[in-house]
Amino acid sequence: MELAHSVQVVAVTSGKGGVGKTTVAVNLSLALASRGRRVVLLDGDLGLAGVDVAVGVIPRYTIADLMEGRCALSDVLVQGPGGVRIVPASAGVESMVNLSSTQHAGLIQAFNDIADSLDVLVIDTATGIGKSVISFARASQEVLLVVCDEPASIADAYALIRLLNRDYGINRFRVLANMVPEYQGGRSVFAKLTKITDQFLDVSLQYVGAIPYDECVRKSVQTQRAVYQSFPRSQIAKAFQSLALRVDAWPLPGSPRGGLEFFIEQLISNSRG
Template sequence: MSLSRPVQVVAVTGGKGGVGKSNLSVNISIALAEMQRRVVLLDADLGLANCDVLLGIKSTRNLADVLSGACDLRDVLVDGPGGIKVVPASSGVQQMTQLNAQQHAALINAFSSLDQQLDVLVIDTAAGISDTVVSFVTASHEVVVVVCDEPSSITDAYALIKLLSTEYHQTRFRVVANMTRTLTEGQNLFNKLQMVCDRFLDVTLQYIGQIPFDENVRKAVQKQTPLLTYAPRSRAAQAIRSIAQKVVEWPLPSGPRGHLEFFVERLLHSTQMRV
């Protein structure tokens, strides 16, 4: 069954762990829902899931149950704050991080059950450049790379972009600077990443904004409450809403490439390429 309108599939990634991509994924999903978008948030960190923790929700089933055949993907959808739907992953289940090609395909094909109407699928990827990360990122229409002011963050973001561009022909990346201390820090971080990419890679980077360091972020995590719910008028929350506004302004995919079925097909193709 084809969806009546294109679905925006946005992968949030970063290469390095600890840059705040899960927080961005959670809160940008809520911000998009505030703009009347129907949003599904997929926790694609198959071994160390934490979106459910950040959202303060509990789930009895997760992606491990989908893989085992105990249920289909619609059965694991959980209602989240602001009207978003959440697909929780498993946490502390090592075999979920070591899926073979057949298991990847089974998980990917499970998405065909998401035939409900939705506007945006936000994917919170795992850290690093594992096969699973690459599968989800290369299948997405938009790739948001999160960086922060640490040398390893820029290095790891570049390594991820290099892999995706040279091996999988990904050419466009959106960049967010997180936990910035000044107005110029984010732009400077982007400039560093763009300089090395321009020198060695044939890619296009677009800077879509920065999220200032905000103590409310830490407090929200401790309360297991999304920042946009805990401190909706905070500086960081306002910055996330500004980024979400840019997301809705991105052109929607057209033709068959715009439907969720194509996302499934690209995931499956990406998996088969590595068999």
């Protein structure tokens, strides 16, 4: 029996820190929720929680409690701003940083419990090329790569693409240029990345737009509120609305992809045959 609806699963990731990945994940989630979507935001930086701090929520339980068997996933869920439900990670718990592949599988499979109550699952991954980043990227339908106009950001983004492509067969990446200065399009950032990937890799990079640099973000961070919530009429809020419109239109695959099929199998269909 098929589920009444399909679930879009988007991993928001980046090659390096400091590019605004969590800001993108949080505000994209709010923008999608404002379109009437039931959104769950998973803090995938398992050992260095950041989402709950960014939006000013205080969780009773975290993913660490779930992994230790102290509660169910439904207990971990926290009501966040704009109707977005948040799955908070644990801060400073070393064991969560080095989960095995089996433990990652168990974590991802737990989402079967809430599959009927969400439309979009947004994952704010850790940065770099650690196990959790790879696991979440492989289990997601879409990899949204956040890149800034900095040599280190572009180089590290390329390294992540190369790893996921050559070792795990992921060949499509959505690219978002973030913190783009005024009067400068994100297309130039995208071009710098594709110039490298076109030369060395057989991958499809798809440009999904740009988020402008805006001082509103800094002000929102200081007050632990999402900029989409604090400055709903700002240019950056409009940019997240446009991004959400594009994400909402991404097609859902008809069959699981790759060796780790957790989200696809658990969330798209509840049985086979």
